[in-house]
Amino acid sequence: MRMPPSSGALRSPGGAAGTAIVLVLVAAGVLAPWLSPYPPDFQQTGAVLEGPSAGHWFGTDDLGRDVLSRLLYGIRQDVIIIVLAVPLSKAIGIVVGLLATTHRIVDVLVQRVLDVKLAFPTVIMGAALAAFLGPGFSTVLIVIVISGIPVTARLTRTAVLTEREREYVTGARVVGASRAAILVTHILPNAVDALVVNFVMSAAGAVFLEGALSLLGFGIQPPAPSLGGMIEKGLPYLAEQHWAVLAPIAVLTGLVIGLNLLGDALNAALRRGH
Incomplete structure (x- = not known):
């Protein structure tokens, strides 16, 4: 029996590191309601732009909100x-x-439509949808769905x-299997690995795209926490209060790198298996 690529990928240093990063960050986001020391929108007027301390491990932002709490909920988003x-x-x-x-004609039409989409920059598409639908969570979802197709x-x-x-498909045709049965039973299972x-690489792209759209103001809107939105809000204070920007940058970068490492390891394991 052929082993799935995940078994080999997890044994590689890159795959193990990527898996560990992703699991830790995803667990932090899932458990945000229990791990967060404060509600993400809780404002402490007397603790604006405070540095890291025992009460606020990653400091506070320009509205006195706990950066760690918002980071956890940003990962959750x-x-x-x-x-x-x-x-x-x-x-x-x-x-x-x-x-x-x-069908050949259908194939040509589909390819031309896909070419048009690939020629259209995703961020510009996000800006256009934000202008039409308004910026927000739903706009981010639509952009990510379309961009990955x-x-x-x-x-x-x-x-x-x-x-x-391949021969096994020819054999299935000979014994009378229908096209749909061949597709579902034989062809698609052999394409699952790829x-x-x-999927993993698209997840990394989705995280990056959410951050970019929110950073540019087209994505998730405050007071809802998002990693890109936190970076955008903290940029004016980068020189003197750098933790408000560096913390979400580190988390966003770590999640993207972790997913990319895992995707690269899976791809390498898949190539070794063929």
Whole structure:
């Protein structure tokens, strides 16, 4: 039995490090209501822009809110975005990729639509949607869902076109299996590994994109905590109160690096398995 790529990936130094980083940060976000020393929007007027202390490990921001508490809830927002947006984006991408394999004309049309999307910068799309729908959590979700469709669609299309020429598919046709049965039972399971790698890399992209959109004012809006929003709010105080910016930058960077390390390790393990 062929071992899944995750087994080899977790044994590599990069994969182990990425997994550890992701697990720690995701657990911190999930457990934010229990780990957070203060509510994320709680303001202490007498503790504005205080440095790290026993009462505020990462200091406070310009409104006297505890930076650690907002960091934990900011991670929680990213976890929610990954759980909601990335699977939906992958599901739509898989359907689009499968549709492209049904007929030559359909394939050409799908490829041209995907080319248009890939030629359109994601941040500009986010700005346009924010102008039309208004900035916020839903806008971030829509942008992430749309941005992840082309890569998944093309990955699925390539996997299907490659796998359906193999001998086991020919054998399934000979014994009378339907096209749908061959696709679901044989082809897609053999494309799962590549889709898992794509999922992890897309999660890293989603975290980065949420941070970028919120930093530019198109994403999650205050007082709701977000890592990008915390960076944007702390930039005016960078010189004298650097912790308000460096803490969310470190967490955002760590989460993206952890996911990328895990994705790279999975990809390397997948290549070794073929």
